Amino acid sequence: MNSISRKFKWTMLGLLVFLFSACLVSLNLGVVTISPNEVFYTIMGHGTEQQQLILFEIRLPAIVLAILVGAGMAVSGTILQSVTRNELADPGILGINAGAGLAVVIYISFFKTATGSLGTLSTFALPLFSFLGALLTAGLIMILAWKRGFHSIRLILVGIGINAGLSAMLIALQLRMTPHDFMQAMVWLSGDLWATQWKFVWALLPWFLILVPYSLYKAHTLNILNLGSSVATGLGIRADRERLFLLVLAVCLAGLGVAAGGGIAFLGLIAPHISRRLIGPNHYFLLPIAAILGSIILLVADTIGTNILSPTEIPAGLVVSIVSVPYFVYLLMKK
Numbered sequence: 001m002n003s004i005s006r007k008f009k010w011t012m013l014g015l016l017v018f019l020f021s022a023c024l025v026s027l028n029l030g031v032v033t034i035s036p037n038e039v040f041y042t043i044m045g046h047g048t049e050q051q052q053l054i055l056f057e058i059r060l061p062a063i064v065l066a067i068l069v070g071a072g073m074a075v076s077g078t079i080l081q082s083v084t085r086n087e088l089a090d091p092g093i094l095g096i097n098a099g100a101g102l103a104v105v106i107y108i109s110f111f112k113t114a115t116g117s118l119g120t121l122s123t124f125a126l127p128l129f130s131f132l133g134a135l136l137t138a139g140l141i142m143i144l145a146w147k148r149g150f151h152s153i154r155l156i157l158v159g160i161g162i163n164a165g166l167s168a169m170l171i172a173l174q175l176r177m178t179p180h181d182f183m184q185a186m187v188w189l190s191g192d193l194w195a196t197q198w199k200f201v202w203a204l205l206p207w208f209l210i211l212v213p214y215s216l217y218k219a220h221t222l223n224i225l226n227l228g229s230s231v232a233t234g235l236g237i238r239a240d241r242e243r244l245f246l247l248v249l250a251v252c253l254a255g256l257g258v259a260a261g262g263g264i265a266f267l268g269l270i271a272p273h274i275s276r277r278l279i280g281p282n283h284y285f286l287l288p289i290a291a292i293l294g295s296i297i298l299l300v301a302d303t304i305g306t307n308i309l310s311p312t313e314i315p316a317g318l319v320v321s322i323v324s325v326p327y328f329v330y331l332l333m334k335k
Helices: 002-028 036-043 049-084 096-110 120-145 152-174 179-189 198-217 219-225 229-234 239-261 267-279 283-307 316-334
Strands: none
Touching: 002 036, 002 049, 002 267, 002 283, 036 049, 049 198, 049 219, 049 239, 049 267, 049 283, 096 120, 096 152, 096 179, 096 239, 120 152, 120 198, 120 239, 152 179, 198 219, 198 239, 198 283, 219 239, 219 283, 267 283, 267 316, 283 316
């Protein structure tokens, strides 16, 4: 255990240094390049008004949002893979992201509100609609997949079917939108960190600060559930109730992530897998490593998407998908 603890500490330290470095690079790069020295002077209050505007009002909230959404999606994927005992489980593959996205598009479509001009009420309503859409989708998947218990492959197949149906409904709803809203919705559903303003960060931050630490608190339960239902029951754990509760927790995190970052697929798949290779299956260590790794992946993807074809921006979700799809195909063939 001591060797595992030491490995966890060094791994966590290395990832935190990497995350800090990625934040610095993201602050430097953009349409307007700001050198590391200028970033330091601006943070100390000696930068120009333009530099302060770019760093504090544009880039910094985008960085914070990427960290929050990446951590939430990674923790959600880790919980789903553990509860379903299937390494292919992911909020995007199961259709949870599509359900959350559909709820948000319904809100935008029927309330005639463009995503680029959301008011204060919509700032707080979007996470709620996204969460409800994710929760209803997860409930539908569990009802259809239930057959004398949950079978992991059945759950995945039902989720893929639900995902396809919801995606078709999304397209139908988007056709009702104005061309401007349609294009914004398309970019957002591709995984665009569009809510890069402090008001959106403050609206989502309390939820992430509650749900992510609580997920870490449930690490002991996840470890016991991995031993099997009979062992969990023998140890005093009500396995079915705990699984249902943990599924709702994972759905909440995925819904909030979709509200802020759109349909970011595969992030909840690859971050837990890489984390298991780094630290092992113990959720005491796996969950925090996956959270940091998810933040790193999304932040790096957003930085690449923003700068590789500048001034044209590629949604971060597309960058994550390009990297993740080959790994998903490998896992699918392996299963």
